[in-house]
Amino acid sequence: MxxxxxxxxxxxxxxxxxxxxxxxxxxxxxxxxxxxxxxxxxxxxxxxxxxxxxxxxxxxxxxxxxxxxxxxxxxxxxxxxxxxxxxxxxxxxxxxxxxxxxxxxxxxxxxxxxxxxxxxxxxxxxxxxxxxxxxxxxxxxxxxxxxxxxxxxxxxxxxxxxxxxVRASVQANEDVLAQINELRVKNEHLAAENELLKAQLVPQIDNIASLDTPYLIKYTYSDRPGSRVATSLTMTWREIFLAVAPQLSLPQSPHMLAVYLQTHLKESGRTRGRIPELNAIYTTQIRVQLVAYGLIKEFRGQTIGGGFGEWVQITPAGNRFMIEEMVIRADQTGQDSQNAQ
The missing domain is CATH 3.40.50.10140 (Toll/interleukin-1 receptor homology (TIR) domain)
Known part of the structure; x- marks a missing residue:
């Protein structure tokens, strides 16, 4: 949502x-x-x-x-x-x-x-x-x-x-994120050490699906005012991660995984320009799987209102993987130049 x-x-x-x-x-x-x-x-x-x-x-x-x-x-x-x-x-x-x-x-x-x-x-x-x-x-x-x-x-x-x-709770989370970013700047050295320790705590799970394993995602879209149609598509875990990774350099609410993936699907043409809405169960599964790979992490923190909020963020290992996968290499640049001619 x-x-x-x-x-x-x-x-x-x-x-x-x-x-x-x-x-x-x-x-x-x-x-x-x-x-x-x-x-x-x-x-x-x-x-x-x-x-x-x-x-x-x-x-x-x-x-x-x-x-x-x-x-x-x-x-x-x-x-x-x-x-x-x-x-x-x-x-x-x-x-x-x-x-x-x-x-x-x-x-x-x-x-x-x-x-x-x-x-x-x-x-x-x-x-x-x-x-x-x-x-x-x-x-x-x-x-x-x-x-x-x-x-x-x-x-x-x-x-x-x-x-x-925005809802007051969402605005409160944004205020908390601003405080987190300010603290990160003031405590850069300590944060770097914490990230290194957390990167070493990647879950070790037997028989986990490879990044190239396809995953069926079900979603709905509106084909006309007042009507929604249910359908699905398949993406590999690698594709799913690379679709959301660039937006996760800063802490984000977990529901933003669905927002970023939906935006990627629309803009990439995978849903033929339609605005998809993922079922919550798929958003949860995607979050769990990416955490299990060690590509993103989950953490909780206290909000301004005194409660606790939950966030996700890309890990150092996930950031390195994203850069390696998305960077344009010399041979690709040459091919692009030839295609342009």
Whole structure:
């Protein structure tokens, strides 16, 4: 499960896009994040807009959906949807915009399209401003819109990670990790001696599977909002370790093993771009196996709240193995150069 949840503001006109907004909001929830919008204010006024600005301030990302209406306007003739958009831009929010394909717009019924020439002109100018200087996706129907929103948000989470929200217990663990890192700097020599001693305490287990033994991993993914599909794939223990090892130089909560492996599977194409969610039993087995190999270690420490937290970290032996496996060697560099030519 994700430790951090992002809040996403969904902005659009209301009455003509009720179903589209619902599917987008469900898509955000399916991603494990928090949607926010103006569902409570279908007839917005300037006082309510002051409140909405505060909601936008609390959000990490801003999603704009534009169709065939400019929307209700303030006294100066600017629509509240455009005012929300301009405020999000001025506030430095990550803005992701979706504009209805002009071919589809031309076929929409008159009841959900502006026909007044002055208002249409305002809408076209607004769309031109939105589509200048940023990547804008065109959408054709509810399904294409929700898929595009999910895909764009996933990319934004990777490229522009926001502050997000975390549980108090997770934040406490992060504070503890900061203290651990500070102590490591102050006591570098003592820490090095401790690591050497711990590296000598690798579990000796008879008949343990080799690193190249395949392991079946079962996971689920969402193929559409509200639906999950169960499937599986096979990885060797060597592949599993190398997928998570680069992120374990500092102490991490054990559940992060699943997060890092899920991210690796998505980015490497093993799950065809889908976001996998591993069953907890496989995360536990992976942790136990990597500890048994002596590649990672487990330890516990006291948290700020007075309880105890559990962490995992790569061992010196695991770090050496990772470097030996992942380093680009001279013969590989030569082959890469020839391939590039």
């Amino acid at each position: 994700q430790a951090k949840k992002y809040q996403v503001f969904v902005s659009s006109t209301y009455s003509d896009l009720i179903d589209e907004r619902r599917e987008v909001i469900e898509a955000i929830i399916d991603l494990g994040h928090i949607p926010a919008g103006m569902e409570g204010f279908p007839a917005i006024d300037i006082e309510q807009f002051k409140y909405i600005k505060k909601v936008i301030d609390q959000c990490d990302y801003y999603v704009l959906i534009v169709a065939g209406r400019y929307g209700s306007m303030s006294s100066d003739g600017t629509s509240f949807t455009e005012m929300e958009y301009r405020y999000a831009v001025e506030s430095g929010k990550v803005v992701i915009a979706f504009v209805l394909d002009p071919a589809v717009l031309a076929s929409l019924p008159a009841k959900i399209v502006d026909t007044n020439e002055q208002i249409v002109a305002k809408l076209e100018k607004f769309k031109a401003d939105v589509m200048t200087g940023r990547l804008v996706r065109l959408w054709t129907d509810r399904s294409s819109l929700s898929r595009a929103v999910m895909k764009s948000l996933i990319a934004a989470f990777d490229e522009f990670p926001g502050e997000g929200w």
